[in-house]
Amino acid sequence: xxxxxxxxxGEAFFDLFNNFGMLLVCFATLYPIWYxxxxxxxxxxxxxxxxxxxxxxxxxLESFEAVFQSSGIMTAMGITVAKTVLGTLxxxxxxxxxxxxxxxxxxxxxxxxxxxxTVTLFFGGxxxxxxxxxxxxxxxxxxxxxxxxxxxxxxxxxxxxTFFREIPDGLEEAAKIDGANDxxxxxxxxxxxxxxxxxxxALFHGVYQWNDYFAGVIYxxxxxxxPIQTYLYRVVAQSSSNQMVAAIPGGIxxxxxxxxxxxxxxxxTTLPIVLVYPFLQKYFVKGMMIGSIKG
Amino acid sequence: MKTHLEPAxxxxxAGETKAAARxxxxxxxxxxxxxxxxxxxxxxxxxxxxxxxMYGVIIAFKEFNIVKAxxxxxxxxxxxxxxxxxxxxxxxxxxxxxxISLIKLAIGFPLPILFALFLNEVRSVVxxxxxxxxxxxxxxxxxxxxxxxxxxxxxxxxxVNNILLALHLIDEPISxxxxxxxxxxxxxxxxxxxxxxxxxxxxxAAIASVSPELYEAxxxxxxxxxxKMWYVTLPSIKATISILFILAVSGVLNSNFDQILVLRxxxxxxxxxxxxxxxxxxxxxxxxxxxxxxxxxxxxAIALILLLLANRVTxxxxxxxxx
Numbered sequence: 001x002x003x004x005x006x007x008x009x010g011e012a013f014f015d016l017f018n019n020f021g022m023l024l025v026c027f028a029t030l031y032p033i034w035y036x037x038x039x040x041x042x043x044x045x046x047x048x049x050x051x052x053x054x055x056x057x058x059x060x061l062e063s064f065e066a067v068f069q070s071s072g073i074m075t076a077m078g079i080t081v082a083k084t085v086l087g088t089l090x091x092x093x094x095x096x097x098x099x100x101x102x103x104x105x106x107x108x109x110x111x112x113x114x115x116x117x118t119v120t121l122f123f124g125g126x127x128x129x130x131x132x133x134x135x136x137x138x139x140x141x142x143x144x145x146x147x148x149x150x151x152x153x154x155x156x157x158x159x160x161x162t163f164f165r166e167i168p169d170g171l172e173e174a175a176k177i178d179g180a181n182d183x184x185x186x187x188x189x190x191x192x193x194x195x196x197x198x199x200x201x202a203l204f205h206g207v208y209q210w211n212d213y214f215a216g217v218i219y220x221x222x223x224x225x226x227p228i229q230t231y232l233y234r235v236v237a238q239s240s241s242n243q244m245v246a247a248i249p250g251g252i253x254x255x256x257x258x259x260x261x262x263x264x265x266x267x268x269t270t271l272p273i274v275l276v277y278p279f280l281q282k283y284f285v286k287g288m289m290i291g292s293i294k295g
Numbered sequence: 296m297k298t299h300l301e302p303a304x305x306x307x308x309a310g311e312t313k314a315a316a317r318x319x320x321x322x323x324x325x326x327x328x329x330x331x332x333x334x335x336x337x338x339x340x341x342x343x344x345x346x347x348x349m350y351g352v353i354i355a356f357k358e359f360n361i362v363k364a365x366x367x368x369x370x371x372x373x374x375x376x377x378x379x380x381x382x383x384x385x386x387x388x389x390x391x392x393x394x395i396s397l398i399k400l401a402i403g404f405p406l407p408i409l410f411a412l413f414l415n416e417v418r419s420v421v422x423x424x425x426x427x428x429x430x431x432x433x434x435x436x437x438x439x440x441x442x443x444x445x446x447x448x449x450x451x452x453x454x455v456n457n458i459l460l461a462l463h464l465i466d467e468p469i470s471x472x473x474x475x476x477x478x479x480x481x482x483x484x485x486x487x488x489x490x491x492x493x494x495x496x497x498x499x500a501a502i503a504s505v506s507p508e509l510y511e512a513x514x515x516x517x518x519x520x521x522x523k524m525w526y527v528t529l530p531s532i533k534a535t536i537s538i539l540f541i542l543a544v545s546g547v548l549n550s551n552f553d554q555i556l557v558l559r560x561x562x563x564x565x566x567x568x569x570x571x572x573x574x575x576x577x578x579x580x581x582x583x584x585x586x587x588x589x590x591x592x593x594x595x596a597i598a599l600i601l602l603l604l605a606n607r608v609t610x611x612x613x614x615x616x617x618x
Contacts, residue, residue, distance in 0.1 A: 025410070036447055039447065053454065126348070126352065126588060128354070152344070232443060236443045236557060273435050273436070
């Protein structure tokens with residue numbers, strides 16, 4: 001790109017001002033998280049006095065020990081991990097499978113199928129009719145309520161389909177000549193060359209599964225099957241700090257408070273996402289673009 | 296989404312009998328039986344999880360009772376809608392929904408555009424990439440976590456009260472989430488904090504596709520940085536802005552349910568009761584299934600009308616539209 005050889009005074013001032021503004025945005029983004037982090041690593045009782053801004057005043061890992069020893073929190077964590085892993089695997093495979101079928105040019109009824117799907121992008125049943133359906137399907141208080149109603153998305157199908165149509169026909173035809181049927185073409189030819197789009201959809205759905213709390217709120221009365229986000233929701237929104245105090249196992253020092261254990265739980269819950277996402281950034285930016293252009 | 300539709304089975308090729316055409320179609324269907332199974336599994340899923348609830352919406356016009364089937368419920372026409380319009384919560388619910396959404400639209404819509412414009416002017420590639428990575432981060436936190444962050448910040452001994460006390464702007468700590476007057480500001484500010492960077496992605500991509508020649512020409516004409524932003528970049532991404540604006544307007548009644556459900560409580564109810572919360576409360580907590588569904592349907596109908604209106608307006612104004 002064409003560049004002026006020398007920056008004018010105005011240009012230099014603009015750059016200075018602009019870079020400073022951007023640093024300010026970064027600070028405003030990171031500091032609220034940092035504030036929670038240093039408070040979580042501070043001793044609970046001492047933290048009640050407030051005033052911890054940059055670094056723990058009395059460093060302590062006791063709140064984290066309490067989190068890892070609390071069976072309630074660990075059960076909820078296990079549910080979250082299970083629904084994220086299982087839900088993402090099934091969502092990606094099922095949606096990719098249907099997308100592969102829909103992307104075939106000679107599919108009988110293909111136009112009707114796609115119309116059926118497009119309608120779902122614009123119309124839905126809303127809260128109560130969906131709840132009644134879950135009840136009729138016996139999915140209330142059932143772990144599968146996290147998985148089955150989320151295993152397909154027509155929006156994600158469009159992203160998959162866009163990608164599949166770019167795959168050269170020759171690949172599939174060669175497999176066909178070797179006697180492969182459509183299932184093995186899907187598994188051995190199409191999916192292996194579609195890793196970028198699979199990574200994108202898996203990331204989006206994984207984050208959704210990890211972060212969703214509402215399914216646990218409305219479909220789950222059984223406390224042993226709520227995910228960690230629902231558990232935290234009950235603590236944060238309904239300020240049921242009793243649940244947090246009850247979660248403190250015996251044998252843990254008295255310095256742990258319901259507030260400090262809440263902060264530690266928040267940190268533990270968020271850590272996996274924060275650690276994973278910078279590495280997957282290139283995928284979701286790309287996926288976001290495909291989705292926004294086609295959808 | 297163009298597919299090549301196969302001619303119907305009855306379409307005959309030259310010199311072919313009806314039976315032969317049918318046989319050919321059946322052979323083709325058999326040949327793609329595996330593919331048909333895959334497609335139909337998806338269609339069956341959509342029928343169950345999308346279309347059955349769509350049918351269930353008719354309980355908005357019925358007096359649905361949980362122990363009986365939907366078809367057995369007596370019709371009541373628009374009774375539930377009239378009840379909602381006449382309800383004492385109606386004015387409050389509409390005020391909260393529209394108030395929060397319109398302020399979000401007025402502040403939250405232009406800010407990502409501004410952010411993208413200025414981010415684009417950052418010269419160092421490494422610095423630019425780092426800012427982007429950092430600015431996306433909050434999007435990946437759940438609203439529950441954000442609720443936890445906010446309650447920590449706004450607690451009696453939290454940083455906000457501490458700073459205001461130290462500056463002698465207040466005499467005693469304020470319980471912000473217990474005061475309706477602060478609720479809208481909290482909702483709007485936290486929404487901007489969470490989504491600013493993420494919403495800017497699409498604009499940044501649109502800006503990246505602007506031809507460098509336009510900038511070179513502007514530079515030769517003596518345009519400064521602000522002038523280039525205003526006369527080159529902004530007009531180039533007008534179409535993207537229009538489309539996102541259409542979507543934003545049609546979502547005006549979609550006050551962020553996940554967010555508000557976490558931050559609402561009985562003390563701030565007069566400012567936090569938006570349509571979606573009202574649907575949830577009347578439906579799930581009071582068990583008024585038909586009434587709640589009617590309120591939800593009212594919302595969807597308005598959203599559809601707004602979508603069509605916004606689409607038409609932007610089409611007239613600058614020739615871009617969603618459909």
